[in-house]
Amino acid sequence: MGETIFDLGSGDGIPSTVENRLGISRREFLQFCTAMAATLGLPTGAEAAIAKAIEKARRPSVIWLHFQECTGCTESLLRAEHPTLEKLILDVISLDYHETLMAAAGHQAEAARRSAMQANKGKYVLVVEGAIPTRDNGIYCKIGGQKAVDMVKECAADAAALIAIGSCASWGGMPSTSPNPTGASSVSEVLGKPVLTIPGCPPNPYNFLSTVVHLLTFGKLPELDKLGRPLFAYSRLIHDNCERRAHFDAGRFALEYGDAGHRQGYCLYKLGCKGPETHANCPTILFGDAGAGCWPVGNGHPCIGCTEQGVGFTKPVHELAVLKNVVPPTSYPRVVEEQGHSSFAAAAALAAIAGAAAGGAAMLARNLGKAHEEADVGEKQE
Amino acid sequence: MAEHAVSHAPAPLGGRLVTPVTVTLAALALAAAVVLAFRFIYGLGAVTNINDGYPWGIWVAYDVVVGSAFACGGYVMALLVYIFNKGEYHPLVRPALLASLFGYTLAGASVIFDLGRYWNFWHILTPGYAQVNSVMFEVAVCISLYILVMWIEFSPAFLDQLGFGGVKKKLSKAMFLFIALGVLLPSMHQSSLGSLLVIFGRQINPLWQAGYLLPLEYLMTAVLLGFAMVVFEATLVSVGFRRPLETALLSKLAKFIWGLLIAYLAVRVGDLLARGALGNAFRFTIEAASFWAEMLCFAIPAWLLAAQARRNNPGKLFAAAVLLMLGGFLLRINGFLVGYETGAGWHYFPALPELVVTIGLIAFEILAYIVLVKILPVLPAQSATH
Numbered sequence: 001m002g003e004t005i006f007d008l009g010s011g012d013g014i015p016s017t018v019e020n021r022l023g024i025s026r027r028e029f030l031q032f033c034t035a036m037a038a039t040l041g042l043p044t045g046a047e048a049a050i051a052k053a054i055e056k057a058r059r060p061s062v063i064w065l066h067f068q069e070c071t072g073c074t075e076s077l078l079r080a081e082h083p084t085l086e087k088l089i090l091d092v093i094s095l096d097y098h099e100t101l102m103a104a105a106g107h108q109a110e111a112a113r114r115s116a117m118q119a120n121k122g123k124y125v126l127v128v129e130g131a132i133p134t135r136d137n138g139i140y141c142k143i144g145g146q147k148a149v150d151m152v153k154e155c156a157a158d159a160a161a162l163i164a165i166g167s168c169a170s171w172g173g174m175p176s177t178s179p180n181p182t183g184a185s186s187v188s189e190v191l192g193k194p195v196l197t198i199p200g201c202p203p204n205p206y207n208f209l210s211t212v213v214h215l216l217t218f219g220k221l222p223e224l225d226k227l228g229r230p231l232f233a234y235s236r237l238i239h240d241n242c243e244r245r246a247h248f249d250a251g252r253f254a255l256e257y258g259d260a261g262h263r264q265g266y267c268l269y270k271l272g273c274k275g276p277e278t279h280a281n282c283p284t285i286l287f288g289d290a291g292a293g294c295w296p297v298g299n300g301h302p303c304i305g306c307t308e309q310g311v312g313f314t315k316p317v318h319e320l321a322v323l324k325n326v327v328p329p330t331s332y333p334r335v336v337e338e339q340g341h342s343s344f345a346a347a348a349a350l351a352a353i354a355g356a357a358a359g360g361a362a363m364l365a366r367n368l369g370k371a372h373e374e375a376d377v378g379e380k381q382e
Numbered sequence: 383m384a385e386h387a388v389s390h391a392p393a394p395l396g397g398r399l400v401t402p403v404t405v406t407l408a409a410l411a412l413a414a415a416v417v418l419a420f421r422f423i424y425g426l427g428a429v430t431n432i433n434d435g436y437p438w439g440i441w442v443a444y445d446v447v448v449g450s451a452f453a454c455g456g457y458v459m460a461l462l463v464y465i466f467n468k469g470e471y472h473p474l475v476r477p478a479l480l481a482s483l484f485g486y487t488l489a490g491a492s493v494i495f496d497l498g499r500y501w502n503f504w505h506i507l508t509p510g511y512a513q514v515n516s517v518m519f520e521v522a523v524c525i526s527l528y529i530l531v532m533w534i535e536f537s538p539a540f541l542d543q544l545g546f547g548g549v550k551k552k553l554s555k556a557m558f559l560f561i562a563l564g565v566l567l568p569s570m571h572q573s574s575l576g577s578l579l580v581i582f583g584r585q586i587n588p589l590w591q592a593g594y595l596l597p598l599e600y601l602m603t604a605v606l607l608g609f610a611m612v613v614f615e616a617t618l619v620s621v622g623f624r625r626p627l628e629t630a631l632l633s634k635l636a637k638f639i640w641g642l643l644i645a646y647l648a649v650r651v652g653d654l655l656a657r658g659a660l661g662n663a664f665r666f667t668i669e670a671a672s673f674w675a676e677m678l679c680f681a682i683p684a685w686l687l688a689a690q691a692r693r694n695n696p697g698k699l700f701a702a703a704v705l706l707m708l709g710g711f712l713l714r715i716n717g718f719l720v721g722y723e724t725g726a727g728w729h730y731f732p733a734l735p736e737l738v739v740t741i742g743l744i745a746f747e748i749l750a751y752i753v754l755v756k757i758l759p760v761l762p763a764q765s766a767t768h
Contacts, residue, residue: 337434346736353737361700365700369697372695
């Protein structure tokens with residue numbers, strides 16, 4: 001955090017403005033900010049940043065909906081470090097509704113959402129996390145008595161931009177896996193129009209943050225592919241930039257978990273890695289800010305294709321991927337080379353030949369010698 | 383000697399080409415051709431037992447290294463007749479040359495069978511691709527050139543029949559050059575075959591890792607093998623085609639062989655003692671057993687050929703020649719396969735198809751020899767002796 005963050009201002013500066021706007025005393029306001037900072041686990045002095053952020057007029061309002069999901073998208077977002085989520089929600093946007101992060105509960109929360117939608121009509125950003133059940137009129141997911149399918153339509157109607165985060169919201173994800181008893185559907189299917197999607201289970205938080213920053217900085221969405229995925233993150237196959245790619249090209253594969261090839265970091269294609277048919281930037285930006293090699297394939301697990309509809313949660317983990325852009329050689333060398341073997345037939349054949357040759361040579365030598373001696377005797381007799 | 387003076391000029395042997403022997407040999411050669419077809423379609427792994435630890439098998443160790451040494455008859459006879467000017471051995475030159483011709487040509491072909499990416503074989507003969515500091519390069523170039531030189535050396539035997547009498551006359555003026563090359567080139571690559579083992583260092587058992595003496599040992603045994611081959615082949619030709627034995631000529635030759643053999647044994651044993659490697663021969667290992675077999679194959683002929691009486695006995699002469707060939711064979715097989723250890727777990731024993739190819743190649747050599755001595759003037763005419 002920069003130095004200015006600690007500058008609370010003086011006299012009738014920031015807090016006094018807020019006093020007027022929020023209708024609470026300066027003391028009460030600063031107490032609230034400190035409590036928020038503590039709840040979020042923010043460092044000392046962050047209350048000043050919160051104070052400043054809240055004071056700032058008109059950051060774009062964001063409404064974040066949760067449906068059929070595990071909150072993994074939000075969880076991974078909480079662990080982002082550059083920028084951190086609190087920086088995002090405090091400095092950049094105004095997160096007006098988010099079930100995991102908001103302090104409000106119950107009818108109060110729903111009221112806050114409605115008033116934010118009302119106040120920012122046509123200007124707020126809607127983020128949807130989770131699939132939407134549509135079977136039996138969508139009764140399998142309700143929030144405050146309202147069905148998910150109705151809520152998403154209500155919120156989407158006046159939204160300036162719509163982001164579907166995670167594979168569930170993007171294309172149905174895990175809940176939509178066959179037999180899909182709840183009729184889990186993507187945002188775009190429910191609304192009947194294309195939306196920006198950040199698939200992944202969970203998606204890399206930076207793909208979401210970068211999209212939001214792009215939106216705020218340039219006032220428009222980044223370039224998308226035909227599935228609504230930002231091209232900056234989803235234009236390449238994982239296989240293209242994989243750190244194990246050289247092993248694939250050389251034909252060095254792990255064939256079993258823990259075998260010699262696996263321990264040496266060989267290509268995981270034969271263990272079912274879906275890198276060759278999955279679009280994502282995982283090998284480039286890694287995951288979880290834990291350092292080099294920290295992403296599924298880097299850790300030795302084949303990619304399950306979580307970002308790709310029809311691959312993740314659909315194909316078994318061990319199933320061979322469809323190679324989309326590389327035709328492999330017809331045969332590969334073995335990971336463990338055969339060290340040589342001998343056959344009884346060959347040994348017997350060799351022994352037979354050697355025996356026959358030795359016998360033949362010995363007989364010939366003997367006969368030649370005999371003939372020579374006889375000739376010698378003959379000569380002497382003559 | 384008188385009979386040879388009369389019948390010096392070589393003449394075709396004549397006779398039927400299709401005999402039980404030639405048919406058997408042709409069948410063996412055909413079997414090899416079938417295996418080779420498999421090898422070129424399905425790769426080396428389909429027919430051989432070679433592996434990452436033993437990247438060469440008998441196709442290199444026998445067909446090339448031993449095979450080319452067995453084919454040194456032409457080389458040593460040219461050395462003897464033209465360099466040491468021993469004209470009396472001339473009747474032995476052309477038959478020896480014919481055997482060498484096939485030995486070397488097939489050794490060269492075997493290299494291609496054994497190359498994983500055989501379609502790149504021309505790289506080694508192409509300036510820019512070739513690694514000129516490599517021993518393998520020297521061997522490859524030398525053997526290729528020598529095959530060419532030998533065909534030229536042998537060409538007077540068939541140029542007449544093909545109607546190229548004029549070419550033959552012109553060639554005879556330049557023949558001394560080819561004969562000189564025909565002596566120089568084998569001296570180079572036969573010693574280099576020994577040099578190949580130098581770079582394997584400790585992977586070669588100390589019993590055969592003679593370091594800088596390896597080229598000398600391989601050259602000396604190549605000459606020994608060449609002479610032994612001449613005796614072996616002349617005896618077999620005499621017995622097989624029911625011609626009188628050339629014992630008088632061969633027993634004189636045997637005196638050279640004996641001298642060289644004693645010199646070789648001095649170098650070999652002296653080197654083993656000097657390097658302190660002889661201890662390895664007194665262990666219960668396959669290597670030690672193979673070493674003693676090899677040494678016996680050189681020691682027994684040293685005794686057999688020592689006395690004039692034994693040298694005059696064609697049976698003992700033949701036995702000495704066979705043992706010498708076996709000794710030279712063992713020296714090379716021991717160096718290239720038996721005493722070659724690339725690491726724990728690796729081992730090699732030829733597969734049946736590999737053996738079929740090697741046997742088929744030998745059969746083809748003998749078959750071609752029989753056919754060619756019948757239709758081309760190779761062996762000295764025998765009219766005066768009958």
